[in-house]
Amino acid sequence: MPPGPEKExxxxxxxxxxxxxxxxxxxxxxxAKKAEENFSLAMDRLNLLNMSENERKAEVARRRAExxxxxxxFEKELDELIGQSxxxxxxxxxxxxxxxxxxxRKITTATVAGLADNFNIFCEKSDLAGMGAVLKKAAGQGKLxxxxxxxxxxSNARGLNRMVDEMIIKDREILSDRAFDNFLYQQxxxxxxxxxxxxxxxxxxxxxxxxxxxxxxxWRQLEEKDRLAAVILEIKKVKPxxxxxxxxxxxxxxxxxxxxxxxxxxxxxxxxxxxxxILALYGEFFEKKLAEKYFNPEAAEALATVKKExxxxxxxANFAAALDKYLGEIKNKPEMAEEILVEMKK
Amino acid sequence: MLDFNxxxxxxxxxxxVEEAVKFDLTEKARSAALFLExxxxxxxxxxxxxxxxxxxxxxxAKFVSxxxxxxxxxxxxxxxxxxxxxxxxGYDIWKKIKVKLISLPEFDGRNSLRKTIREALLASExxxxxxxxxxxxxxxxxxxxxxxxxxxxxVGTGKIETLKLSQYLTNGENTKKISQESRQRxxxxxxxxxxxxxxxxxxxxxxxxxxxxxxxxxxxxxxGIAERIGRDIEDTVKRLRGVEMAREIQDxxxxxxxxxxxxxxxxxxxxxxxxxxxxxxxKKIGEMLFLAIPGAGRRANKIEIIAILKILAESxxxxxxxxxxxxxxxxxxxxxxxxxKAELDGFKLNPKNPEYLGIFLKYILVEKAGMSEDDxxxxxxxxxxxxxxxxxxxxxxxxxxxxxxxxxxKWS
Numbered sequence: 001m002p003p004g005p006e007k008e009x010x011x012x013x014x015x016x017x018x019x020x021x022x023x024x025x026x027x028x029x030x031x032a033k034k035a036e037e038n039f040s041l042a043m044d045r046l047n048l049l050n051m052s053e054n055e056r057k058a059e060v061a062r063r064r065a066e067x068x069x070x071x072x073x074f075e076k077e078l079d080e081l082i083g084q085s086x087x088x089x090x091x092x093x094x095x096x097x098x099x100x101x102x103x104x105r106k107i108t109t110a111t112v113a114g115l116a117d118n119f120n121i122f123c124e125k126s127d128l129a130g131m132g133a134v135l136k137k138a139a140g141q142g143k144l145x146x147x148x149x150x151x152x153x154x155s156n157a158r159g160l161n162r163m164v165d166e167m168i169i170k171d172r173e174i175l176s177d178r179a180f181d182n183f184l185y186q187q188x189x190x191x192x193x194x195x196x197x198x199x200x201x202x203x204x205x206x207x208x209x210x211x212x213x214x215x216x217x218x219w220r221q222l223e224e225k226d227r228l229a230a231v232i233l234e235i236k237k238v239k240p241x242x243x244x245x246x247x248x249x250x251x252x253x254x255x256x257x258x259x260x261x262x263x264x265x266x267x268x269x270x271x272x273x274x275x276x277x278i279l280a281l282y283g284e285f286f287e288k289k290l291a292e293k294y295f296n297p298e299a300a301e302a303l304a305t306v307k308k309e310x311x312x313x314x315x316x317a318n319f320a321a322a323l324d325k326y327l328g329e330i331k332n333k334p335e336m337a338e339e340i341l342v343e344m345k346k
Numbered sequence: 347m348l349d350f351n352x353x354x355x356x357x358x359x360x361x362x363v364e365e366a367v368k369f370d371l372t373e374k375a376r377s378a379a380l381f382l383e384x385x386x387x388x389x390x391x392x393x394x395x396x397x398x399x400x401x402x403x404x405x406x407a408k409f410v411s412x413x414x415x416x417x418x419x420x421x422x423x424x425x426x427x428x429x430x431x432x433x434x435x436g437y438d439i440w441k442k443i444k445v446k447l448i449s450l451p452e453f454d455g456r457n458s459l460r461k462t463i464r465e466a467l468l469a470s471e472x473x474x475x476x477x478x479x480x481x482x483x484x485x486x487x488x489x490x491x492x493x494x495x496x497x498x499x500x501v502g503t504g505k506i507e508t509l510k511l512s513q514y515l516t517n518g519e520n521t522k523k524i525s526q527e528s529r530q531r532x533x534x535x536x537x538x539x540x541x542x543x544x545x546x547x548x549x550x551x552x553x554x555x556x557x558x559x560x561x562x563x564x565x566x567x568x569x570g571i572a573e574r575i576g577r578d579i580e581d582t583v584k585r586l587r588g589v590e591m592a593r594e595i596q597d598x599x600x601x602x603x604x605x606x607x608x609x610x611x612x613x614x615x616x617x618x619x620x621x622x623x624x625x626x627x628x629k630k631i632g633e634m635l636f637l638a639i640p641g642a643g644r645r646a647n648k649i650e651i652i653a654i655l656k657i658l659a660e661s662x663x664x665x666x667x668x669x670x671x672x673x674x675x676x677x678x679x680x681x682x683x684x685x686x687k688a689e690l691d692g693f694k695l696n697p698k699n700p701e702y703l704g705i706f707l708k709y710i711l712v713e714k715a716g717m718s719e720d721d722x723x724x725x726x727x728x729x730x731x732x733x734x735x736x737x738x739x740x741x742x743x744x745x746x747x748x749x750x751x752x753x754x755x756k757w758s
Contacts, residue, residue, distance in 0.1 A: 213557035
């Protein structure tokens with residue numbers, strides 16, 4: 001075949017086929033599903049582009065109205081469900097808590113891998129109390145972020161909500177013939193998510209805080225803008241001195257795992273909007289605290305990986321340099337420190 | 347095995363625990379507490395002051411990782427070691443206990459822990475202030491237990507308003523003469539004690555901060571108080587999200603602008619090849635372009651065309667392209683065939699107008715090299731940027747733009 005676009009396309013096709021043939025059946029299925037979705041979207045877009053401008057405008061308006069109607073229908077359905085379920089919800093929530101407490105007493109492991117083993121068993125049995133107990137144990141130990149990373153999720157409220165949707169609620173649609181049961185189940189799960197999120201928030205893990213909130217009596221997963229507003233209000237209540245010392249990496253952002261189920265592959269720190277808000281609020285004060293060696297060392301290590309993000313945050317010009325200097329200084333440890341560390345890890 | 351009589355071991359353990367306390371490093375405190383609990387015993391330590399120091403460090407590590415302790419262990423820690431927290435600046439005992447309470451799923455379990463803590467405090471002989479307390483006419487030590495007894499006898503054991511607590515702290519018979527530091531210590535103790543008197547089933551005792559969405563407003567309910575999120579915070583959020591979204595769009599445009607990495611490498615290789623053959627000879631490069639643009643029925647080599655155009659752009663010669671006879675004629679031919687009469691008249695009058703270079707490049711890249719409008723626009727943008735960075739004023743700005751809605755490059 002002579003060189004040219006067709007040859008390039010053919011070569012690309014062969015590369016793609018080669019990649020496809022190396023996938024596991026599960027990966028290939030997921031890829032095919034994604035391609036199908038992309039194709040439908042592309043066809044839809046093409047259809048829209050082939051329409052005259054007036055037709056296109058009418059179609060877009062029709063779709064918007066449909067989305068609005070669906071949303072209004074959902075709200076109406078939700079209101080009716082809440083009306084029917086106020087008393088039941090309280091009972092169900094108390095029952096869930098009782099079962100959860102019993103399971104919690106039986107969980108002896110505190111490692112992320114050990115907790116994940118338990119979680120997998122409870123997931124398989126659709127045992128909500130069991131799943132709740134594991135999540136609470138992880139969150140109480142300050143390991144909720146690591147736990148989410150273990151399953152391939154980002155260690156933030158978005159990741160928590162995704163895990164809740166995909167692993168706990170699964171495909172229980174509210175707009176269905178089993179609406180009432182599904183709604184009750186969803187509310188129980190969201191109530192659990194509230195506890196878990198609060199445990200993280202009380203440990204200053206702001207990226208995991210306020211994953212859900214209440215509208216009326218019903219729990220809802222929160223939009224990022226509402227979540228962030230609540231987080232900023234809470235952050236502002238903390239004394240800058242305490243923030244400098246006690247805010248760890250999860251106060252400032254979140255981690256993305258490099259590989260699902262393989263913590264050894266490592267994870268990357270991402271500065272979240274809450275972290276940007278903290279640095280914008282206290283950057284100048286923090287620079288002084290770095291010089292005084294009164295800044296959380298784990299946060300300093302995480303922040304040092306995202307220095308390029310400091311631009312536009314209104315941080316003092318020497319903040320990055322102060323951070324590096326601090327990290328260099330805290331390497332100095334007392335003589336026997338390494339031996340003690342080894343003993344403690346045993 | 348470590349020698350606990352070695353002063354360097356004590357120094358290192360102290361450093362480790364104090365770091366965990368100062369920076370609230372729960373995981374570190376947890377391992378320190380476990381380590382000391384399993385390895386340290388009074389029998390192994392010869393000097394009493396060292397034994398005391400280790401016990402103090404163990405208590406500190408336990409206070410930081412109090413979440414791990416059972417109610418019984420918490421009771422012992424508070425009863426026998428509460429004054430240790432006085433040497434832990436920034437340590438917030440209520441915040442720590444709150445985590446423990448939230449981790450208990452059942453409200454009865456939470457209330458039971460509150461009761462246990464209350465009783466531990468009321469039984470604690472730990473010294474809290476240096477000042478003594480006058481009780482029934484006699485002086486007694488300023489212990490946790492004695493201060494709480496005095497407090498209860500003055501204000502009562504029921505629900506106490508913050509105002510009443512403040513009045514006790516400033517006007518109480520025993521409190522009015524104490525130092526400011528002791529008053530702060532008492533404030534810390536009494537506020538914690540009051541929290542332990544609440545019930546997790548009462549509205550002010552709910553441990554979890556909850557966000558309520560009320561119409562267009564956001565309220566946070568915490569510790570029995572509702573607080574509305576102000577406009578200033580909403581503005582901060584808008585600003586932060588706005589910057590983030592702008593940056594995401596910018597990243598997306600930049601990624602699109604760079605295009606496919608494999609193609610860019612091929613273009614770079616072609617540029618090197620052409621430069622080797624033609625050197626800096628502009629005439630020769632022009633001829634190469636003319637030959638690379640195919641006539642009817644012949645397939646174009648897109649990579650070669652782009653590479654030549656880039657060389658011409660980088661040397662600034664692209665701007666004069668339509669001044670060359672063969673390209674000028676090609677342009678006239680294209681405008682005639684396409685029945686672009688207005689453009690044809692305009693081009694004849696002012697062939698150096700940048701607008702015509704835009705029309706010509708689009709014609710070459712789309713119709714001759716077979717590129718899409720989006721892709722050709724991307725290359726067009728790269729060419730105009732190269733021309734502008736060659737020191738010429740950017741008179742080509744706006745000839746290609748990025749349509750944010752469709753996320754495509756477009757020719758004006």
